[in-house]
Amino acid sequence: MHFPVALIFISSWDALLAIGFVVGVCGGFWGMGGGWIIIPALVAMGVPINVAVGTSVTNIFGHSIVSTFRHWRFGNLSVMITAIMVPSRALGVELGARIMEYLKRAGEGPMDLVISLLYVVVLFGIAAFIWRDIRRTNCRKRLLANADEANAAQADAQVLADEVSSSLSARVQSLKMRPCVSCDAACIKSISVWAIVLVGVTMGIMTGLLGVGGGLIGMPMLVYLIGCPTHVAVGTSMFSAIVAAALGAFRHAMNGNVDLLMALFLLAGASAGVQIGALATRFATGAKIRGLFAMMAGVVGLSVVLNTWLGLRQVALIIILGAALVICCIVMYLLIAGKKAARRQMRGSNSP
């Protein structure tokens, strides 16, 4: 098939569907766009980098709509947080673009170094922070389970393991800088609007400076700083991406960077994948979602080191695509295992 804007011929369009599917699974499960998978994969297929970026943004716009719809059905959206985050995110994008302009003036070498260094620090930082949190959670879970073998204690341990709001988020929620809002969907009684603005601006700066969609930073920040339950953070992160991605898709399309036909093939795969990713969140604990996210952030960080600093572009691409595929399989396994367990439980409760 010939693609009119990318100006390439791809004989097997099912490869596009497959890439879209993997991106959709990850997006539905973590609430992120997946540009980190699509862009290197399209470039490897021979698509010019500008068209790969534009087409990726367009696909993110489409699959964030599908994913948001599914998470809205599950009650995983906080409209209040999104309404505050969207304008502050736009402000952050502008700030990020200005910082980028400032770095450009310093020269291409220093700019590349600063951006790649920041990217790696952010990715490894997120991975390390989440791993530390999960280890602490597991310790608490073991302690609680050992302390009392009664069912109540097990239930407590399960709840604690599932939804961990760190002491950081508790401290942020205790700050009463007016105006404050309450978010029922996220079980937050009162939080300062400025804390949510800070998250939005940080996500925007990352988008403007590093080109990452914001989901990479957004989900952990919503969990650890704002105190959202992980599932709500996933849905809210995806919801807040719609406006930014729509504007990005429009701008890129006007500049001739979007191959609509290619974007639709990717979107068809992603829309199917999103259903699986979002459904799998019903059977995965918050700790599992965050644990896999930390693993992925570490792998993306490693691929940036290999690509930018060591010049091993092909190895970085293989690592990224391999990791995405493995994570996709794990998510599908979680969904199938969860469905089977739910069916067994239902049969057990029906039998006399």
Place this chain on the structure above:
Amino acid sequence: MEAIVQLLRQLNDENHVLYGVLTVGVVAVFSLLFAIAMDLLSRAANWDTSPQKHTQSKAGD
């Protein structure tokens, strides 16, 4: 199919704004229709799509 490819190429070359609007519009409509169709399908297949109950524990405090 060839006619669609030609039309898209022509729009991309000659009318940038229309191509931008068309891109965003087509993708939005496609996504919404797909989302609604999948929602109906999952209900027909008897999947549990009811809202979840979230809790916010104070672990780590």
